[in-house]
Amino acid sequence: MITKRIIPCLDVRNGRVVKGVNFEGLSDVDSPVELARYYSENGADELVFYDITASAEGRALFTDILREVASTIFIPLTVGGGINTVEDFDRVLKCGADKVSVNSGAIRNPSLIGEAAKRYGDQCVVISADVKRVDGIFTVFAKGGRENTGMEAIEWIRRCVGDGAGEVVLNSIDTDGVKGGFDLEMLRAVSEAVSVPVIASGGAGNSQDFITLFKSLPKVDAGLAASIFHFGEVKIHDLKSLLHNNGINVRL
């Protein structure tokens, strides 16, 4: 049986891992290469690197780091942040990324997912959606959660999958950084709307939140988190043992 995946997410700016709380108030955590190695040796099933750099220097530094990670760590790597064109896909894939996650880039350029899927295959394209309730409607936000696109989220995600996105990362802005658990209502709506893997993001505060996630929503394939892993509040290996003991199939 395929296992549920546990995925630490590393936000990288100027060569360092940072984690925002509700996308604001960033603080340095650790070296991306060291942290990636630590996670890989301690049970992470996959890593997500998110480049939140704005400058060209920062971008070059990020690809250097990516290359270093991909030369020493042999689990799947997903890269996102600043992916606006098919050339951006090419840039990170050449440095060892296996999957590329698009967010604002796909909102700005509606043909990006289709073009990238055609060139690199559906399995390579991940749609990452930042979603927040606005007047009770799941709404897509762009630019790291700062800009309301006015688009209804389920319809948007369905369209991205129809265009060739092979996986969905659903990040609930409403629960992100709050550590009160994943947004089960939002995740249920998305996982019932699409047939590709759905990765839950935003809100994990402890191990129980992952048990609740996989028990309540068997269609969710993976749980992603950052700060609870980075600060050692939850050790991935302990989390997976606990999931296993609760009858959830994981790679131990």
Next chain:
Amino acid sequence: MTAIIDYGVGNLFSLKSSLSYIGEEAVVTSDTKEIRDAGRLILPGVGAFADAAAKLRESGMFELVREEASRGKPLMGICLGMQMLFDRSFEYGEHSGLGLVHGEVRPISDVIPAGLKIPQIGWNALRFRNGVSPIFKYISEGDFVYFVHSYYGTQCDNHTIADTEYGAYLTAAVQNGNVYGCQFHPEKSGPVGLSILRAFCELS
């Protein structure tokens, strides 16, 4: 030295890095002499079967790989590279493969129950078949490896060295003498995957 066959398909950075990591000298090449001189060959691949098989033929690698394999050189196909070892594939039509492993490639939707996601993406456990293949000498049955696929090899029971359960048992790895194939990605399967590559690189 191991030659990774470069025929313009897929991203070979991780594969090359994984071999360097285990101390194996590796070259990504489409050069006939380098391929003839190499101790082992790896045939990678991602994307669609017909497209990749056409590129393999156009690059002149199709016959070369077949010749080298029939001379007894260890060859490992990975993912679509494994599928190309088969006699034929039914991915969007019918296409012939290298014929180095007997059987055919069919959609996993033929055998898995409705409701399971396609492709199979993620870590799944290996069940050994037909004894323990030399490439598995450093790993154990039940170890997890990373899969991404919508098609699988079938009617290859005698050549199957491992399968994996995804609603049905799907071929995970094959062997016909010196020719090996992994449906999963050993270069993305952590220490287990590296151990499989290490065992393969010890073959001569």
